[in-house]
Amino acid sequence: MAKNRRLHALPLLLTGTCLLVAGEGSSPTARLTQALRAQAPAMGLGMLDGLRPGAPFRDRAGATHVRYQQTYRGVDVYEGVLLGHLDAAGRMAAPDPALQTGIDLAPATLLPEDRIRSIVARDLPAEGRTWPMACKVIVFPTRFQGGITWRRDARGYLKVDPRFSVGTPRRPEEYRWAYRVSAMQAVAGGLQATEYVVDGLSGEILRKWDGFQHGSASAQGTGYSQYNGTVAIDTTQEAEGGPYSLRDSLRATKPYPDPQGTGWPEWGGVGFQTVALDLSPLPANPSGTLPYLEAQNVWGDGGRFHWGLDDPMGVRGETAAVDAHFALGRTWDYYADVLGRTGGIDGEGGSPISIVHMPDADGSAWDNASWSPAWFVMMYGDGAANGSLTCLDIAAHEMSHGVMSYTAGLNTGEAQGLNEANSDIHATMVKFYLWGAGGKGAVVPDATTDPVLPDAELWSLGAQASPTGTPTRWLYRPSKDGLSPDAWFDGIALEDPHFSMGPASRAFYFLSRGASADPAQDTASAYLPAGMAGLGNDKAIRIWYHGMATKVADPHTDYRGLRVAMVAAAEELYGAGGPEAAAVRNAFAAINVGAPQGGKEPVQVVFPEVPHSPFVYPKVLVAPALEPVKLPVPRVANAADTGVEWSLGGLNVLVASGGHLQDGWFTAPMVSEGYGWPVKAASHEDPRRFAVDMVFGVGMDCDSDTETDACDLGALALANGGVNVYPAANLYGSARGVDDICLELFLEGFRNAFNP
Template identity: 35%
Template sequence: MNLHTSLLLLSTLATAASASAQPLSPTMMGGPVAPPSAQESASLLARLATLDQAGATTRTLTAPQYSFRLAAHHPGAEGQKISRVQHTYQGLRVFGSEAVVVTDPAGAIVSASVTDRRPGAQSPAAGGAEGTAAAPAPADLKPKLSPQQAITVAIRSVREGMPKIEHRWQPVAELLLYPVVATARTAAAATKPEAELNALDVHEVVQRYALAYYVKTRMVKDQQPVYHDTIVDARTGEIIAQWQALQTATETGTGNSQYNGVVALSTSQNDKRFRMLDTTRGKGGRFGGMAITNADHSSMVNPDPGDVYAHTSNTWGDGQQYTGGSTSDANGQTAAVNAFWGLMNTYDTNRNVLGWQSLDGNNTATHIAVHIDREYDNAFYDDRCKCMFIGDGGTYFYNLGSIDVIGHEMSHGVTAATADLVYSGESGGLNESHSDIGGEMVEAYARAGGTGAAIPDKGNDWMVGQEISRDKKPLRYMIKPSLDGKSVDAWSTSLRQLDVHYSSGPNNRMFYFLAQGSNADPASDAHSKYLVKSPQAMTGIGSDKAYRIWFRALSTKFTSSTNYAVARARVLEAAQELYGAGSKEALAVQRAYAAINVGADIDEAR
């Protein structure tokens, strides 16, 4: 039994125990957790090493070549802690190979979700890539390129055809072991026509291991961020892989917002001036609390978030689209009102419903800078500063501070603090999908008044960015993603070739079905041809339960390389833990994924 099986067995036993007992109540995540002490870290690593050594007999190499690196920690439910643990081989991180380990207050491992891509791993069915490739020879673990040479290769690739491009952040390079992965069919699907393949008919196989640099470049061209992650072979200089990395939004004041009418704002007062600084939501950060700042057309190349908005009156904004004048008068304040209301509601949605505080779960404050550049048709989250930038809009959009766009961009920060899904291929689609889901749940919560401990089933429109669009066409439709002309409705083997904003479509649709149900009428946008069991119109479980299940899977089970097939398994585990193995919620998860060609459909009456 190797590590993957050992930890998976432990997780299975924990799930079985919870299924045999009463289903868990939808408990909230705990409060902020302190970083582990050196003793706590050493104890966890020792427990993992013991499990690893128990499986060493099935590996081609000895246990000392395998180790672990603690990457991140965040709170879990019921006093538990969640640790993100990277796998290493010969001291090098193995890209996409990691474990999410849940421990109890005593430090004992409760469950783990593992993607094991190290040489010798043999567990594709449980989430890892089958390690059939030979382990690298010692000579192949010595780089011929320096980090700076690898950075030069990556920059040259990104700058090709874009001479006027400048650095926003200085590039960085990490030496690691990169598994080159290919998709293979299962034996049962060997003769299936390509068009009939289901996501569970294929799995990933490691073809080879490359010593490589993981290079992150963050540049700007013509007011647009050009963010890329590049994998450069450390021995040949070849670019093995590359993908776009941009994740693209206690006084009580009165704000005249552009999209939501008159709204209440949690401002603070200092020296007879009111500030858009909320010290009741989040601690620390750059400004000491949740803040909205005036970038005042600061360039995308060297962005300055500016100062926190301040005003002699506690009434802000005129509710109108910015016209290009002062960024601090009533018209200029409207963008800040949009952002502040969105940030407050994003924080409250996750805290009040899930118990998740701020972006990282540890209640660290963030900020949003408005009026970035001029006529800027974008909004984005930047994990370097763990903050958001909002443009005023230009050719295609009005101000990009709508509630769902802000919820979307802030949800990228939650993903970065938890699963950190690689922004490419199927994992990148799931990354974008979580942000679309988060945006819609924040919208529903905010529209219902922004209070209470549950997500309402009504209030959001299940469309991303309709309010900001000048032509009133949304960026994405969750009920039927293909309505935008670029996204797809179901999984296929070509999904990983799509831009992540379009490969998110199937999972968005899955979540819509899980929450709202489907329709048996083939003419309906909510119809799925893959639902063939009884009844053809699957029953939804409501947005609140759907969001709790999804978030539990994201925060306690997803790893950075999770794909659609693995996501189905992990979301099902989350539903079983929360509501029971035979529950209607667990059944609905299976049907919702079947509706997008991930797994087989089942009858509802069981």
Template identity: 30%
Template structure:
């Protein structure tokens, strides 16, 4: 890459958290940037491998207890901001608090600067019972400061540009556009910007919430993402199920008072408003077919109830916001609408009736998927684009799958297939496969530098595959009558730890380790930290997380995996921007005999906002160098790769170095981790 500071580039890696969630056009039905202050595994060890360390389990808080913790954090937020070294114009806004059994608090904040929201400025502060700050996880490490708060581009100009962008992407209306002035910090140096939200409808009838971020000084589009996020579901396959309703006088309503007051409404083919609450004189709802409008209402009401119970009984979470309050459901949206979506703005789930209004998308994995989008929005807030968007979608697939298994419904048994009951393709195939995502023809089995450029419904395949491998392991097997055969990128086997443990690890990472800009490398870091806290860093569970990520090309195997020996350095080394000097990170190899192998594996994890800037070498103990990566034009962030080096002429023992130099201006980063594996 040229070292010229005048190069052009676009920021298409880390948006702000999404506002809502849907199924994206049928083919895609359900279809980063920098992770600063990356989480590290706790040194505390579990008493026995295979058992959760009770000290690191989140306690079940009542709504009033949670509210009190939030009030306490809010009262101390000014002091916290000072302790964190934030600037005079920066303020914290408390979003959520998670409390562990040992008294550790994980407080999630958003940030403002001069009263403006900082998109990409979110962070998590872990505080011990003693009050000592243990770690801080930030969505960005950049100093939040802008030269001027006076825009050079008018808000009207930004709105017109955003409307044109929405129209180019198929939006049918632009009357609902609105703009607000923000600080955009999610991709590099913070700048004054406008966030414009375009309403109306997308080309398939899904509500539109296109967020466009425009530089307020130059008018350049910095980022865009769709705020309505998409999901997948089954239709009318739950059989006869119990429903919790409310009787008032002689009228029953689909109002679940035992689960936060969840209500289910009939839109009657409308596309706006709440609709009409389902009510009738009998407490028997629907007849199992579309001839009765209440059938879809019963499916949605049941799915919401099971999802509520899954989160409560599996993780101790009380509702989507963990505040004991329910969302609500709307069914019969539009005409022949083959989709379903979660929308933060109404805090509700909405379901279409499918092609010809014959197959409402209202069942367990739909409800689980859609409500989980709400959980993600109210915890990590994973941005709905790039790698973080893939993680957002995968989180909904993962927990939707958990809901389906949790229900233990004999009519719709648990599986690792997404949308297997819908048959939208008309050929009897699922929409997605967690054991081998590429079987859908578009999803990624493994991580690659360009995976974040895929639609989020397909980049999610990396995390879905990881979760399957972590739960069930690789190879051929039959689960609940379904055959699976999961491959690995390195050809080495993975032994699963069971779905229950895998869910606990993912949930803890989501709620205490992930931020809005978390990418796949940071997800690996976060899940390892979660596994270390729950089961211990020397446990089989911790090693399985390492191996499952390595099997999808994110990071390296655990030491000794596949019969080899791994040496690692996980200390961060900052990489200065051009024209800075090269930096090195060292690993001392000992206990080996003879020379290094002809297939020495060098695994590199580097966080950097423009990977093409980087030139990377392996330096042997005698000073010989092996080029791993040349600098070249590549705007994608980060380097997560394993290189094979013929080092057979080198003595194995001694100090090996990873040498990295930034050869292009404007971007920075750091060596996060690297490993040498001797097969």
């Protein structure tokens, strides 16, 4: 059987000179596609593989970039992507592939879709209403199968997150026919979108993950917004003489793309729309939303909407809708006029939907906002501690998640944090663009004039929605929130992406504004003590967007990969060896990623992956309680002294008591639940450089005879048989049954403790 390979580097055949793409008269995409198909064998693709082009993106230099979805027998291949390029003269440049090669799957009769839906429905928590689910057949590389995820619980401890965890032994096959299913459900905490991959033959759930990325006839109407004053908003008169709706068909020129194929919402049309949620029972309103209609095309009253007091469809409800609608229009213009992305989120003018007044499932106000790539929708809550989360930077943040879905598509691990940072960065630029240039022109200014705001306020997120004006995040100094790191370290992916994003946001700040040489300043970096000069907003954002749109092919790109992409983008836009590329190197060096311009590679501490780790983050080590387990030895590069200093901690989580760390061996105490212990290994030579890993300690004495042995696995298997004979109290609390996640943890912990 062919080996499972992911092609990241092309052979010389493609990386040498550029190829002139023939086919005069056809579209650039068609010519590029034709040329790439001719080169498919060199990229490891076979006769049954295909490449389906997405929307082309033409940059300011005239080059065209197209993101291709890999197919096999006409079916999409999970995480199979190819980024193709044509320069302004129509010559093909070396593409950036992230392809799945060696697929060898025979046609098969798959389980019917309704059975797949029932499997997913059974897996969803028995909570609120669910939306119709659509299934799509895909080819799934089994190396992405399974995986346990974690979260910081309400108390601050690292715990397993069963909502998005799959505990199942990895399959020996390299690829499987599977279904991709997108589920949406009302749950405690708001709406929850969950993405599933289900084996098409066995019905086994292979992977699942959070489907949300959080952030928290044309007419022009007048909107009285809460955050932006009185504004002009683009609306639509639904019929001659009829009411107006919050539908903007000037910018979005194609219908809702309906990625689920469900026809939702059935009243939709061309133009991005701002609507309210309607949780009335099915099938009274299958769309689950209600359009805003207004006879005079005058909307809202500028007052804050109070959840539970004000009518979401009334004038105060309209106010929040005005803010969301206005912000999306300004963000759309920023992408079009500054960055050349005229087609909005999908690059083709597809109409997204903004849903305001999203409640928590318990009926209270929802303190968040989100983008769902599977549903092509943005959602806004009205805030418990905050006002409606529809202010300019939050809305721009969510739309930028949408653009990310159709450009670099970053997800998983460090890439999730980079995705969040990308949204905050563009949101900040939108503020400069609107308040400094009136939302006009092709340049992002370096200061605002209306209103005039200090840098500290502009380079932060969410201040408008906060009653106290305190932002949620600070791009120039992420650690001001008390949770986010200011610099990269190996293991940063263990943090929530809204914290692991911090260094990337800070790097962009340095790239634009520079870094101070005064260590007392918030804008100074210990990794670049001499500081650096910035390029200004306009250059910085052009480099950033060009890098994301044209240089990042792999959805799992990490901080180091992003640095490579951004240096390449700067060199392409402004020339190799120039101050722009140097500034990129310095900005990343200032967050502990790579060497500064002209400097030497810094000391780097990196943990190896743990073979067979059942966690999504492949370095997590599972340790049975009371059994010493040897931690992976980190690799210390670029140092004469490769020794490390071990300590507990290193992440912004509570460290549970009782964990014992000595000389690279860890012993977990007997625990009543599974806990994650962060362990830190700092370089002896340069203690500023360190790596953090997680040891997950579990109690495995399932029959309570004070020993951990293979018979405990039997006790666990017995409990998992649905009879709850042994509740396995040491694993997940006394009143709960166990599932395959527990079995995976047991087997991994057993292997680590007892197989030398």
